[in-house]
Amino acid sequence: MIEEITNQYDPKKIEEKVHALWNETSAYSKVREHRKGGKRFFFVDGPPYTTGHIHLGTAWNKIIKDSILRYRSMNGFDIVDRAGWDMHGLPIEVKVEGALGFTSKKDIESYGVGNFIEKCKEFALNQKDDMTEQFQDLGAWLDWNDPYMTLRDEYIEAAWWTMKQAQEKSLLEQGKRVVNWCPRCETAIADSEVEYEERKDPSIFVKFPIIGEENTFVVIWTTTPWTIPSNVAVAVHPSFEYSKVKAVNAEGKEETLIVASELVENVLKKGRYVDYEVLGTMLGEDLTSLSYESPIADKVPKQAEMKHSIYLADYVTAENTGCVHIAPGHGMDDFEVGKKNGLPIFCPVGPDGRYTEEAGEYAGMHIREANKVVIEDLNERGNLLSEGTIEHRYGHCWRCKTPIIYLATEQWFIKIGELKEQMLEEIAQVKWYPEWAGSARFKDWVEGARDWCVSRQRYWGIPIPVWKCKSCGKMHVVGTKKELQEMSGVSDDVELHRPYVDDILLDCECGCKMKRVEDVFDVWFDSAVASWATLRFPQQTEEFEKWWPADFITEGQDQTRGWFYSQLGASMVAFGKAPYKSVLMHGFTLDSEGKKMSKSLGNVVAPGDVIEQFGADTLRSFVLSSSAPWDDLKFVSSELGNINRTINILWNVYRFPLPYMVLDKFDPSKVSLESVKPHLRKEDRWILSRAQSLVAEVNDAMSKCTLHRALRSINEFVLEDLSRWYIQLIRPRTWVEADDPDKLAVYRVLYDVFVLTAKVIAPFMPHLAEEMYQNLVRNVYPDAPVTIHMNDWPQVDEGLVDKELEAHMDMVRSIVESASNARQKVGRKLRWPVSRIVLSPVNQQAADAVTNLKSVLMDQTNSKDIVLTGVGESWDELGFEANPDPGKIGPVFKGDAGKVIGAIKQADAMQLKKALALEDQFELEIPGGTAMIKPEMVNFIETLPEMVASAQSSAGIIYVDANLTREIESEGYTREVIRRVQDMRKELNLAVDDNIKSHIQINDQRVLDLVLDREQFIAKETRANVQVIGLDVDTAGSLEKDWDVEGISMTIGISKTN
């Protein structure tokens, strides 16, 4: 049987209980099992990095996923939803290095790579377990028992297989490229791993001496003095104008400088020259015949050997000197210029950020220390034109915050350039939520994408499966573990991580051995293969063929360049098509100021803290309802309280009838909706219809991924329709003590609405939904599915939908609200009846609404009568004035609209109204002519009779006639008395069915008479079996109180009698 529930909504208790139920009954597995064979829905979880703790953004992410999956499941979908974990890579290496007190790769090597890997693995697995619990606290249902983990061999194979595809399709390339390099981590890092932060660097202007021209220099500018030893060339813009200038310094010394014409003043100012003379001008393209020598050729032997010239480059801008220092080993653009012109890629800097032997006297020096030394050397040789510092955005390693450098190194690349066109075509086939996430944002990103450097010079990652022969250089890419075992003859189970896999040698055709290249994959390559790795491809192919590609993925907007992209790239390589059919891009969580949450700002909100205070369902409802999924989410704690309140109201609504149902032993299994149909009132049919409409609204929202609209519809239904309206309407019906079909009808309707509501909130507030379901359904039907989440999503029952009734009720509600408003204006509280309410209906529907729902209206407005005027007619007791409607006047009169509006205000309202009513138009004089006024252009405002107040409702203008009669006064005072006695019963904590003895002394003969008219009614309402009312009454009792009722003093004493 249905049971009574606690007074207060207690999320903590509910969620504990529900989680226990889910665990005991293996609810998740049962639900997924239940849908086997249904329509397929392949979801791929974007794997969070195993940092050990979730934050609000990751919580939001999983809540969105969970809600959509629960909704899909209830709608019959057979779901694949393995949770995923991103477990390799630098962040964990850096954490482990920190824990072990390491500072460089050498420390790792001496500790032993095998030991180090084990630590990383252990660390990642522990973090994964911690985070799993945190995600489960949110109520997120994914396949937590069998997640995909990037560190598993089966997963590694998916990456290997993909690499082999790249090789076979000639999309894999090894080559020297300039990459972002972290000199601390000693590895290449991806563009996406570079964080830009403000940083102070040197800013120097350097003079390179031109060969064959006495005392002449080309001037360049740089913020990286340490790259001067690597200088190979200077670039100028072909079409800029350059000047040769004779510059004179303070000591009167002269020299000739070459700089862009428009920057001459700027350069001379920097060099503190006192005078100058332009010797001649030329275009950039005329400078290419010049060559120069390195000012530090004496320190770097290679520089002395090298020929330095001037080349053309379009990317040169008219800033600083207009001549750009080119070091192809240390810059992406520089590299391109070098490659185009066949220049040497000179890179005398090692992976640790120290100069190599090639740097001559600088060898062994760290580049950060070198800045000072190089500047000093330039200065000594008279080649430093100016020295200063600059604050600019500069790239840093996202993990260790070390400023990055650019290095030309041997790396492995996926040739995205060759795939770009196909990728763009595929993007257009994908369904994007919102549309612009794909058509604008992602498209822009892919259009600008470069080849993807997938190699890293680290330890904790998927080893790149390329074996190379030292002797003949032949290369082989291994696609699977089995292939590796077969080719190597190693039959034991091999661990595919470093260093173990590094020991495996393959036979080469030339008779020598092939050894694995040392690199590991960029972690983005790990997650890129998730959509097939999660299906255990290539080990198994059956599941892959059945499910792939993914029906749906959803991640934050940062993943545009991240996972949305890396997956697409890898999938194009592997299968030549997009790995997902639809993508929801969601926003970021911001703090209450709209700033991003970050540790350094100290504004990070932990989901666990929110759950502790409000519960997971409140957190869920908050993040889902606050903004559109793709908008950023401001986290404002007061709004959480608001959501919590809404849920509490739902709890109260649900709780309200339970004591009565329990008392009456209401058994829904014995009372069908069909059987109570003859006793349904209009309001019952209305709430049933509204509930159906709610389902339709949620369906519509879910189909567009507008989860916020789904939640707002639900909240509105709970607050407006259920709590503020239906429950108010039916309260008296639940108090009836007898066996009453009218009461039974209410029970049945409430029951159905509650069960439906529980199902509709189930995807979003799964705990509360479960709690309601267990009581309402499982307690009544023991054979019902063990969990609400195994139930089917409610289908809209068109037989229950009555849109006209909904429209009528809307109008009635509007009238009731307006009546409240009017009552306040005229100073008559609701406890006092009014003799009549007059409505001038705006249309026939409004008139019908009143006729149809008159009893509801009279009841809720506490009115003795409802009077309708004809449609559009005003109440005949009114005067009025004319009010022009600019919205109607504007389109007709355009420029004269202002004059027309003025003229209408001036016009005789009575005459105007009469004319419009009779002739449907009126010729109005305006300054400089006349205007033909139509009825829709004017509204009329009334003036009111005594003790009547009016208010506008959506159904039309209402008038509340608050004139008193003896009858009304008697009822009013009577209810005042009842209200006080009830209040005192409450104060005495009496049970609802306790009887009392009451003594009521009223110090006013007239009011006393009015009250005595209804003496028996008072006794009945207050359960008084002894009651004395009079002018002079002894009011002693358990509780005695003085009251002031509308200026009349009363004293009431009551005592319990049984």
Place this chain on the structure above:
RNA sequence: GGGCCCGUAGCUUAGCUAGGUGGAGCGCACGGCUGAUAACCGUGAGGCCCUGAGUUCGAAUCUCAGCGGGCCCA
């Protein structure tokens, strides 16, 4: 510096696609209800609709240029 998104009451937001006197909730003030009661309801005050220009008879809405915030890139 570039691409995309966001900017409406003290706070959170609807309205913007398809231009016609800007709606809610919270908070505040006042009032009501009292068999959901540590709950609930009504009314009121509170808006240069980020700024400026343009299109139009008319712009929160369309266009352009700024400013602020977010994501990404350089």
